[in-house]
Amino acid sequence: MKQPVYLNHAATSNHKFKKTVQTLCQYLEENNTINANRGFQNRDELNLIFEARQALADFFHGPDAAHVLFTANATTSLNMILNGLLRAGDHVLTTEVEHNAVARPLHLLETQQNVSVTYLHCEPDGTLDPKQIDALIRPETKVLVMSHASNVLGTILPVRECFQLAKSYGIITVLDSAQTAGFLPIDMEAMSIDVLAFTGHKSLMGLAGIGGFVLAKNMEKKISPWMSGGTGSASLSFEQPTFLPDKFEPGTMNTMGILSLKSSLNSINQLGLEKIRTHERALTKRFLKGLEELPVRVLGCREAIERVPVVSITATAFDSGELAQQLFDEYQIITRSGLHCSPLAHQTAGTVKSGAVRFSFGWNTTMDEIDYTLKALKEVLSE
Structure with missing residues (x-):
């Protein structure tokens, strides 16, 4: 052994996939001097990033490339999403098997911003009955955020049923796909997902330090920027740009991470x-x-x-x-x-x-x- x-x-x-390692080594040797949106020699870089966005939009059945936003990981994405969506007086539903990537941001919002949180009951094996959602919804319920599967129990949660029920009440749905992206098929439209948070270094087989989130159409209008900074666009204004993807992507991007994800997705698609x-x-x-x-x-x-x-x-x-x-x-x-x-x-x-x-x-x-x-x-x- x-x-x-x-x-x-x-x-x-x-x-990682052998092809991904080769692609990254070649990039480091030949073409790592360009900074997206911050120089006149950035066409190759912009093409690379656009192609990665498009690959992820296709993989998750998102609206288009512009609705794919890159961050460092799923935790960063979930913090940006939850802090950008929730305000004092809002109510959010989540589950009793959430990772701290969801539980801790919600705890801070609950204790510091007067956001109320209700946890959907899960059985000891991690199973969850979607029907309980009806009784827990309030007039101020704004978001249902849940993991696709527990990183401890392994149990796959009934996301489609929960989200379809939530959407019937006009509630925004947020999925943490850290344990399922690259293992289970995820169709944002068919599963009624408004926001999908993903990380690149688990089953998607990319490098650590790259992740992001995918927005359903028009969801960007409902989320305020939680982080702000340089984007290489609209630089005269102190306000964060309102257009995608710049609205949610301040700072220099992790091009190596994005390239690793683009390459690994290609290998996953080839394998099936x-x-x-x-x-x-x-x-x-x-x-x-x-x-x-x-x-x-x-x-x-x-x-x-x-x-x-x-x-x-x-x-x-x-x-x-x-x-x-x-x-x-x-x-x-x-x-x-x-x-x-x-x-x-x-x-x-x-x-x-x-x-x-x-x-x-x-x-x-x-x-x-x-x-x-x-x-x-x-x-x-x-x-």
């Missing part, structure tokens, strides 16, 4: 999302099956088809940190233990005091690595 065995793809993908999903679901199914023979508790739904390729476990005889450390020290298996920046999900699962050990798989994970990990777990737990 080639080591180390990397099973922490829910945090970040470790091996269905092929990627089939492989990663097969890995998850095999791992879940193997865990049935071990003295562990599996968090989230038990069927691979109901979850992303993320499996968290607890073992009565082991502290989660000690178990993860032993797997690494003795078997060179890389996982992640603790609360995974998602205490809400752990509260839902009843593991907020113990934490859990999370195993997460990607396109490069092999069946041999799954079998090796199960064997290692059996040996460690038998001690």
